[in-house]
Amino acid sequence: MPKIVDRQLMQDTILDAAMRTFARKGYHAATIGDVALEAGLGKGTLYLYFKSKEAMTEAMADRHFTALSQRWMDDGECATLDDFLESLRSLADIPAEHAQFIPVFFEIFGPSFASQTFATRVESFFDRLGRHFAARIAGLQDKGEIAPHHDPASLGRALASMLDGLILHRGLFAISAKRQKAMIKEVLRLFDDGLRANRP
Known part of the structure; x- marks a missing residue:
């Protein structure tokens, strides 16, 4: 009897x-x-399973962005601004082993950014992330946690870009975990000061 192989696992x-x-x-x-x-x-x-190294690379990209979507967009409800800021802190504070693979990611996928199809795929991920953050911001505005004058769509996309920048710098420039935590702390303090409604 032929051996049954779990294709996804393989x-x-x-x-x-x-x-x-x-x-x-x-x-x-x-x-x-x-x-x-x-x-x-x-x-x-x-x-x-893979007809070429290029097919393997495409599958790696799909898996990478699927995993990011699950990690960054399945974060539960944020009842308060403090919850939202804590979720941002958790996302930005990546472990060392994740940071070590960022240069590898760019070696693998860097040339792919010349492809409009690949660039659109990456842009689509950050658009979705921006919309996710925008929904969180709008919900917190409805609860009176975030000042109403902020534009959720623009702010959400800006947050997605900034989060990406913090993570990239950690990996590309070998920023220490201690310095990364300090940077995240200051950025979140800035958000807290700028976003919170009815600050005393």
């Missing part, structure tokens, strides 16, 4: 192996054979 195993291989050897130097070896598979088996 794809994830291959993509995890690809990320480790690209981090170690560099994306352009790594081959499909290197990825297969890292995954403990034959090249023929790997080709059943």
Whole structure:
């Protein structure tokens, strides 16, 4: 009887192996054979799941943005401005192992930004994140937590951009965890001062 393989699990195993291989050897130097070896598979088996390194890269991008969507947009209800600021703090304060893969991400996906299709995919993610933040802001305005003169749509998209910048700087410039936490603290203090309604 043929062995039953969980296709999604096998794809994830291959993509995890690809990320480790690209981090170690560099994306352009790594081959499909290197990825297969890292995954403990034959090249023929790997080709059943991904026809090329480019197809693997597309799948990695899809998985990356799906994971970000789940982490950044499934954060529950924010009943107060304090809840909202705490959710932003949690999102911006990424672990060291996540930060270490940001340069790898840009080596892998950097050239893809020349593709309008890929750039649109990334822009779409940040548009969705901006709308998510905008909905949070509008809800907090309705509760009297955030001053009414702020434009939720513009502010939400600006928050998405700023959060992205904090995370990128942590990974690209090897900012220490201590300095990152201090930067996040100051940014959130600025938001608190600027957003809170009826500040005494």
